[in-house]
Amino acid sequence: MDSKWNVYATMVCSNSEDLYRLIDFLNRNLKDKDVIFGMAKSEQHPDKVQITIYRTDAT
Secondary structure (H helix, E strand, C coil): CCEEEEEEEEEEEECCHHHHHHHHHHHHHHHHHCEEEEEEECCCCCCEEEEEEEEEEEC
């Protein structure tokens, strides 16, 4: 089964240790809702992180 990830929303914010825990918590509890949360260093702001919400569509 293939799945396609569509970007639903993005946001740049300050980094925090709790942010990692929050992303992990959301992914564990919402995986059956076809939603995935991603976190990466912001390219425009090296001291911040970018949070991305993906909607997966299984095909």
